[in-house]
Amino acid sequence: MALGHSSAAWNGQALSRDGGQLAAFDPRLKLLLAAAFALAVVLVEGSALKAFFVVVGLSLCVAARIPRAKLLRRIAALEGFMVMMVILLPFTVPGPTLFTVGGLHASWTGLFQGIDILLTATAVVCGLMALVGSLPANVLGQTLASLGVPERLVALLMLTVRYLDVVGGEYRRMRNSMRARAFVAGTNRHTWRSVGHLVGMGLLRSIDRAERVTDAMRCRGFDGRYPILYPFRWQPRDSLAATAAMLALTGVVMWSML
Amino acid sequence: MHVVDGVLSAPVLLAGAGATLAGTAVGLRALDHRNLPVTGVLSATFFVASLIHVPIGPSSVHLVLSGLLGLLLGWLAFPAVLVAAALQAVFFGYGGLFVLGVNVANVALPAVLLAAALRPWIWREGPVGTACAFTLGAGSVLATSLLVALSLALSGEAFWLPAKLTVVSHLPVALIEGFLCVGALALVRRVRPGFLAEVWQP
Known part of the structure; x- marks a missing residue:
């Protein structure tokens, strides 16, 4: 597909589509979990935990069988000016010196802030694509x-x-x-x-x-x-997954704020 | 011009979400089963247009066409942009979840307002119509880049420099959009005289 939006293609009213191991769960659960995941990523403090969420997001994408080439292309889709901003941040945020180029002072604080932004954006996008992008x-x-x-x-x-x-x-x-x-x-x-x-x-x-x-x-x-031809049916495993995910996300966010 | 999650401050996110909610509510009130299909097809058209790249020196820029969207759809542009931005975030990874409101408002608001302001003169023959078409195309992109810069600048002093660069880097895009808009409206006028000016109702 030259335009590259085939995963958004119309699938008629059929509910059958290969969504990997996540396909069995109720779509409502997946949508709400994507939002909860994004909220946790934004709230959590520290690059290490944000990186952990990127790994979780990538694992979700693998579980949802998002094609790898497409996934990489979409992660790289941060537009030019976002990348530019991350490169500029060390120079615009005051803090301990990282290095100096021709009188310009780059700070560690800015570098970490830039890395945090990249990690946050990547984790949110991975979660969205795995949980919502896998739905027809x-x-x-x-x-x-x-x-x-x-x-x-x-x-x-x-x-x-x-x-x-x-x-x-x-x-x-x-x-x-x-x-x-x-x-x-x-x-x-x-x-x-x-x-x-x-x-x-x-x-x-x-x-x-x-x-x-x-x-x-x-x-x-x-x-x-x-x-609506096929109403959704909420199963016990959806309740189980919802409880487990909410406990885990709340736990990580609380822990990072301690 | 998509801002991603993790950059903007909470008040900016809330303001953007509020503006998008209000605009979409106004748009949805005008949306019924008669104009749903045309809004959907036009929304898809603008989505496809945003994938068209025009070369600019060694690099290239993609079209936005928000001005034309505002001209054709009026307040219906808000739900149309919201749908397109949500699809781009979910299926393409452009933008994010909590910034959706800011991203939609930044594009839709200037387009709707500018189109409403220029509508009385834009279908005139001659230089007045051409100038209005150029202003619509270039102005809506320029205003969007200013709003993006404002969202960044209000989120922290560290973003002032990126905010300024955003506006400067969008100046050539605005110029190209202006010429495109003139070309598009000239063609519509020649192929279907009076259609958009008199017959068209979204």
Whole structure:
């Protein structure tokens, strides 16, 4: 998948999908645990414990069978300016000297603060991808709805996921036809105008498509929400996992604050 | 322009979450079963657009197009950006969980407000319309980078330098977005005259 969002692909209403060892648990449990895990990561103090949470997050990703290449690509997805910030922090935070470059004073405090930010961000993202990213998008929608997220917002989420691949395919077709006419992107006004035209055409086609979609959906009695065909069933093992995870997370957070 | 978890201070996170909640509530009130599909398809379109890269010298930048989103969807842009940002965080690892509110507000708020301010003049023929289109594209990216810088700066003195660099590094992006917006709206005007100005209702 050229656009790389295949894990977000629409899986219809079928609940069967290989989610590794985590697949057996109730999606509601996974979503709430992802939030609790993220909260624990943010609250915990000290680089060692944050690093421990990164290891936990990575293990969860392995257990959820997130493909390794995808996982690494996503961890590396910290955007340029976040990385830049971590590099700059030693110079902007006062503290004991780490080294000095041409009169600039780098501090240990800043270095550790930067490392903490990187560890926090990585652990949260790993937890999110393992526990929530392993859910098919329609299950994610159903989970959010059953946890009280407004139904229209959930329907919007499911429609967006549904049309990602369709719109992506349309974009690739238009981009290919530009390439067939020998268009080469560069840093110039011609490129910006041409890509602008591409965007404008994409928008018009999307609006036309949405009109057909609306008609077809109303034909089938769509009233703003998706029917739920497979209600979730909370099992004893979900209660067990929830209790164990909450005790462990609370324990680690309390211990770090002592 | 996604901020990750572990950087911003609690008051900034709360303010961002509050702004996003309010904006989404306004947007959801306008969302019904008739305009749900078009909002979803447009939200997907902008998601795909954010994966398009335009070269800039030896490097490249990805499109944001938040200005166009605000122009087409109005307050519906808030739920659309929220959905896109949540999907990006969960499936791509961009951003985080607690910063979601800040990230959404930083992108959606300037887009919605700027589009509302420029809407009366943007469909005019000639230089006025072109200037408005450029302002919409460039201005919303610039305002977003300013809000990102503000979120960073309010979170601690150590982030002042990164905050300034964020704004400077987004100046070329804003310029490109401005030209793109002019191109996109010029095409829409030529292919479907009067459609977005008169017929279109999100």
